[in-house]
Amino acid sequence: MKNISQVLNWLSSLKIAILLLLLIAMSCAVGTLIPQQESDQFYYDNFDKNPFLGIINGNILLLLEFNHIYTSFWFLLLLSWLGLALAVCSLRRQLPILKSALSWIDYKSPRQIAKLSISQTIQTDSPSKNLEKLTLNLKKTGWNIRETDGRIAARQGVIGRLGPILIHLGMILLMIGATYGSLNGITIEKFLAPGRSIDLLNNNEEKGLTIKLEKFQIERDPQGRAEQYRxxxxxxxPDGYNEEKEISVNYPLRYKGLTLYQADWSLAAITIQIKNSPKLQIPLKAIPDLGEQVYGTIIPTKKDGNDPILLTVESELGPVKIYDSDGTILTALGRNKEAEVKDTLIKIINIIPSSGLLLKRDPGVPLVYTSFAIILLGGSLSIISTKKIWVLHEKEKSLIYIGGLSNRNLSGLSKELPKLVSFLVN
Structure with a gap:
């Protein structure tokens, strides 16, 4: 039993809890710096040449599970350890403190009151009458009273002792909810052009919700920089019911446990016309070698597929730059503009943007939000100071002894006590 007690004391120690919080905070910082949930090849390509912190290459990074920190074994172990420490602390320390605060303590001798943080002795000719005044005054100011044979015990703010327990409970629920969401949540990132849709499967692997993009708009500043996506x-x-909603950056859509974010944008396709041909919609692909947000496609100018040209574009507003096979720029065309390129008439009809949508289903969100509410409530209650006052009198000496203590804001109680004493004097 002694060994178990020592282990529990060690688990619930403040130093261990602070150390765990620091380790978790550092792990979260690393998870922010290192991209998560990418392919193994991504980490080899990016960290073999430039190791993280100068020593952690792709192999070590994958071995330490830095590619999925928040679901790694060691991170979940840290969370479990912290949750256990908080639970043990609440059971072994906070609950006894709450139980002690709820129990009435009866001080029967002046010596006991004199040992309190604040104490006062008052000479009075009518102790019984003054005690009645004091009792009425305490009740009016919100104190809970218990009288025993001419002795008074009063307390206020006992509910504040519940605050630390609620904070611990909220933190444990927060970790459980976040962990459950990380292990069982679903994240899908998809680029959709207007008119396109994505089908989601339900738990039975059957077709569930369908999300269709009706319209996508990029709002730009006078310099042409993207400011907002809508x-x-x-x-x-599945039964045919549908409704339209608008989402934008920082204004997601929440629907039946699914959260849909406006995350990014790209260019999906370009519509062109070659000579008298029908309108051709040609997909665009990102060309990172030419720039961060440069999209393009290669088309031939001859019927046999020879003599190709490269079309590039950086925004849905254009212009479309046309390059020769050797990299020489031939011309730049805006929308609804045409030009003859290598004896071929090319007209730019339209540039179609696509919306980058991020879909998340996190089953741990209800627990996380509940934990936030509990933590806020516990934090608010923790501000409340628990105050206790004891009063007794000696008929033989016509003396009244009054004393009190408080777990915090002792100076406030010391200022409040003279007001109570003034009633006794008068």
Missing amino acids: SIVKIIE
């Missing part, structure tokens, strides 16, 4: 999406249920 998507009009239609949510379609």
